[in-house]
Amino acid sequence: MVGGGVIQQILRRKLHSQSVATPVLSWFSLKKAHEDAGSSGVRALALLGAGVTGLLSFSTVASADEAEHGLESPNYPWPHDGILSSYDHASIRRGHQVYQQVCASCHSMSLVSYRDLVGVAYTEEEAKAMAAEIEVVDGPNDEGEMFTRPGKLSDRFPQPYANESAARFANGGAYPPDLSLITKARHNGPNYVFALLTGYRDPPAGISVSFSLIFHMKLLQIQTAGY
Template structure:
């Protein structure tokens, strides 16, 4: 009797689950989803900017990468880490060994006092990674309206159309539109937030980091407009995320050529083998 009751209870539970699933599926299929501010006003990354590394034969613009590094160093590094990149990797951007050592030494990285064993900071070495500007996540959140600034090492790989996303975000700060205020007043930025339609939920804690022309002085004399700085740092962050991007493309062409040659060779071999077989049949 107990076993029968258990079976009936199990069947009843299964029926309820299936019924709930069926009702939910029918509702989702027949009733349109409520429109949200994110769906209505979120913008896809701008596509009107061309980067030198795009396309099948793209190349790094080393001068642009160096400018982007300077933007990161003088603007972005105040809040964002780059913990997947070591100072020695800057040699790939055309810096000499002496310049890499000088750049590393200009940064302070976590260390240990050899006399007391206490945590301290020391000048960076080429083997060190770019340090975080905050000692821990609690300090990072406290300094940024409870929003922990993300590490930027792989940011362009973590976002759709990563290079264009970074560029669009940096140049996309604006006042909320009147239509947004009228239709979705709850989606207006609150205290400490800033409106940016290229961000997923339209508002983010990061204030506009690039605010005026000349905020950074480029060594090659390029005029540092907001648009130029945004392009350069987007290119630099693409390099940090995919340093082998261009080399992979360069390797791909010989591989495709070999595969094409191997395919033709196999086709001619097949023709030769079957030609001999047909002659024997005849």
């Protein structure tokens, strides 16, 4: 009996200790879960804050960009904008003709070679014939001298001026930009260039513009009238 009483006391103490420890452990578990939830909430708020900050930064950049570039150009329905769309090859051919007849007298396309036109606007024979019409300074030869030769497909379009100083002198101090990557170098790319080329109008009454600008306006209007 004495042994049974001792065993009962031990069991009571064990059950009591477990009943006390369980709420304590539950409290720590709840506290940890609450802290985890809080830290997750903080992380979520941080992400939301970062997103809002990014949106605000984007809007600030967009506003600054608009202030720098002026009014937004119209967005035109380009046929090559689709995922499965491609460029209009006839349009590329006409564009190259306009460049040769109008733009090439002032603007370079120093990054474009004649071979870039093959299969895009001309056949290989046509591109070779166009390249052969120009003379390219090459060398040195075996005697250490430079020489001229007919152009090849690997040659780039000829430069309208010998250097930048000559270009500025011929254009009243202005340097005509290279047109190789002009749609990437200008805000809103193709829309900007198209709006610029087609947006020339006669100046309002009482407003005078330079002779050079009038000449370019009339020349563009004449040369592009058939396209």
